[in-house]
Amino acid sequence: EPEVTQTPSHQVTQMGQEVILRCVPISNHLYFYWYRQILGQKVEFLVSFYNNEISEKSEIFDDQFSVERPDGSNFTLKIRSTKLEDSAMYFCASSHNEQFFGPGTRLTVL
Amino acid sequence: AQRVTQPEKLLSVFKGAPVELKCNYSYSGSPELFWYVQYSRQRLQLLLRHISRESIKGFTADLNKGETSFHLKKPFAQEEDSAMYYCALSRHNQGGKLIFGQGTELSVKP
Structure with a gap:
């Protein structure tokens, strides 16, 4: 059964550094999403992407964040200058009807 | 405001006992409601959605x-x-973001 994959599983970075989190959605899906979950808190929507553009974004998704689908298979989330409070699990999801989630990337900002 | 509330952080029951995990929502319009489950060390996966009216793994x-x-x-x-277990809602259209509750940890003791 096809699955959403994410790399890396764990990323440690210094505050102020740029990180790129990578996702490979399920191949025939048209909608892509990023969510995050800070430890002990709820899963929060960041951004959705359809037809090569952002379709919706949350207040969290400020100018420090960007998404890209560079090659028709990968879907990336870039954080330009990480802050301590960006430490969280980041989940990618894709959907046709139902949203399927990846295993997550744990981002630790020191 | 769009919100999902799961009042219990932890629910502990004995094997064979009935279980009810509570979820209340606030949404202007007619949302679609979901239950997602995350088993230990596994990804978030859809358990059931209200429009399908199915019973999955004995849950309704x-x-x-x-x-x-x-x-x-x-x-x-x-x-x-x-x-x-996470309760979530989205708008009825394809591609809608999911709004999650805080989650309830269900522990079933032998």
Whole structure:
């Protein structure tokens, strides 16, 4: 059964550094999403992407964040200058009807 | 405001006992409601959605628009049901973001 994959599983970075989190959605899906979950808190929507553009974004998704689908298979989330409070699990999801989630990337900002 | 509330952080029951995980929502319009489950060390996966009206792994959930609730029930809990359960909502269209509750950890003791 096809699955959403994410790399890396764990990323440690210094505050102020740029990180790129990578996702490979399920191949025939048209909608892509990023969510995050800070430890002990709820899963929060960041951004959705359809037809090569952002379709919706949350207040969290400020100018420090960007998404890209560079090659028709990968879907990336870039954080330009990480802050301590960006430490969280980041989940990618894709959907046709139902949203399927990846295993997550744990981002630790020191 | 769009919100999902799961009042219990932890629910502990014995094997064979009935289970009810509570979920209330606030949404202007007619949302679609979901239950997602995350077993230990696994990804978030869809358990059931209100429009399908299915019973999955013995779980059912009925949408009560009057009480704005979507409680998850199972008459006889099994140890393998132990997991984190998240209630979520989205708008009815394809591609809608999911709004999650805080999650309830279900622990089924032998």
